[in-house]
Amino acid sequence: NSKSNSNAAASKRSGGGGSDIVDSLGSTATNERILKECHHLYANEENGLAKLAQLVNVKLLPPRKKITVLLIGNHSAGKSAFINWYIEKQIQKEGVAIETQGITIVTQGKRRESLSGNATLHLFPQLAPLAKFDGVVSNLSTELCDSIAKRFALVTFIDTPGLVDGSMSYAFDVNRVLLWLAVQADLVFAFFDPIGQALCKRTMQILADIGDRIDRDRIVFFLSKADESGDETDRQRVLMQITQEVCKWPSLNRTCFDIHTIYNPNRAKPTRCVNQIDEAAKTIDKAIQMTLQHTLNALEHDCKLISRRCHEDIAADAARGRANCGARFRFLLFSLLALVLPVLLAICVSQPVAIQLLGYSTPLHDFLVPLYRRFPAEYSSHLFGGVAAVALFCFVLARLCGRTAKRLTRAERRRLGQVSDHVTGFVEAQRKELYTAYLKQSVKDSDF
Structure with missing residues (x-):
């Protein structure tokens, strides 16, 4: 009943586009089943490919059942607000102050639940190396949510601490931890806010280090809270400043890039600014499709x-x-x-x-x-x-x-x-x- 009510509400919000919502949910269910069955073909204890490969001295790791999106940006850049918009529930705290001081993983579950650091590592064994970084486990948590919005069933978000310059201290080595997480993630969303901290040096340095370690196509830039950046002239100036700063780092400007202007449509002020927040959802959808194809292709390769x-x-x-x-x-x-x-x-x-x-x-x-x-x-x-x-x-x-x-x-x-x-x-x-x-x-x- 709860799912039916959610579908009806989603149909009402879309202005009668109920068939599109149903198709989206059906596609999500199909893709989720494909990823789960591929994972089972590898992880099955009796005849899983990971176990059978050991007989011929080949090491295989089961594919993940979801893609991982890492969110990076200065404090109050709108990372938590983006997660809340995507899952259509208020899970992460939002505010001008530094609300997120640790690492929070947001993923779909049967019901609303919060997990501590040790429980998080048990749920995500691929994150076990994080325990080697001092102070991470005690500042690591997971938020489980039963939302069925968009493609949330196939996505795991990692919300990171807001980055600031100066003498701000963190409970762990934030630069090294974010770099390690970026290597593991499928996408890295970089959020710049238009109010003073868009060119935070710590943020740019971390993004440059990430650009040296992963493909540039996996990093996506967003100008968040675009509705608060004044008129169109002010927005263009902010975008030019961000572009100039990004171009200073060779690892970030090897290819052309886009900076999408986004803002929360639910609390937007009257503005003529184009909201490209749907581009973020499309980017996630594309990553899911590429992960599906890569998983199926890897399955064929591993069988051969x-x-x-x-x-x-x-x-x-x-x-x-x-x-x-x-x-x-x-x-x-x-x-x-x-x-x-x-x-x-x-x-x-x-x-x-x-x-x-x-x-x-x-x-x-x-x-x-x-x-x-x-x-x-x-x-x-x-x-x-x-x-x-x-x-x-x-x-x-x-x-x-x-x-x-x-x-x-x-x-x-x-x-x-x-x-x-x-x-x-x-x-x-x-x-x-x-x-x-x-x-x-x-x-x-x-x-x-």
Whole structure:
């Protein structure tokens, strides 16, 4: 009932565009299902790709089920207000004073709830490295909200402390922490307010450091509270000042960029300023679509990788088997030589004993004894020593040339075959089904 009421309210706010709202919610549900099922294909404890990849010495990480948007800006720049506008609920505090002194994660949940730092790290294990930064965990929190507005089901916002210059101190190394979070995020929204702090040096320095570490396309600039910047002339001056400041940093001006003028439409003053806040929502939508495509493409790549490594391991094991056969043959050959030479010498020496026991000499004795008698008696010790040395040498060669490589057991070879069949059969079929469901949102059925 609550969802129906929310949909009806959304339809009423849109001026009768209820079908668009329903389509948006349906698309969000489809995309959410695709990301969750892709995550399950990796994280399944029995036959997940992350576990199967370990059998072939490949490390895979499950894809995230949501995109992450990091919000950066000076204090009172409108970061918290933007989150409240997007989720259509008053979750974050807003004000001219510094309201956010820690890091707050805003994500969708079953009901309204607040989580502390340790609970946040348990909910988001990918953020565990934040614990290495002193003071972060105690200033980290999560706000869960049951909003179904826009694409909130597929987005996680990270609200950061307001940045100021001067002697303002933070409970943790804000520069390093924001840089680390930016590398993990899918988008970085930079907010500049038009009232005095738009060119905060700390903000620009952090953004420049971020620009050196991530693709410039992931950073989006906004002039927030544009309705409070005076008339159009004043707004243009502020935009020019921000543009000039951004252009001073090589890592931020490698390509052309836009600075969108935004303000909260719910509390806007009468103004002729164009509100481009919907561009922020469109940017998030585009990031979601690109994440979906990247996840599905990565799933295909990983399936092929695991299957190829399985076949390579099976082929390498077969090659080791052939090499082991050759090693065993060499071992038998040199071992036989190491045994035959002393035996032949013993036969030569034992001729008198054989004649005494048998009454006659064997053909082998008749062949070897003349060869043995060619050696002078005074060199017989050298002969014995030489035969012993050659026999020992052959024995050493047998050990060296007869080494065999460890092979897979029959069960392990069968398991690799099953893994290859699983990823190329079941998982690949699931991927094609998910890709089809994704494309059907925008492609006509007749085009398939």
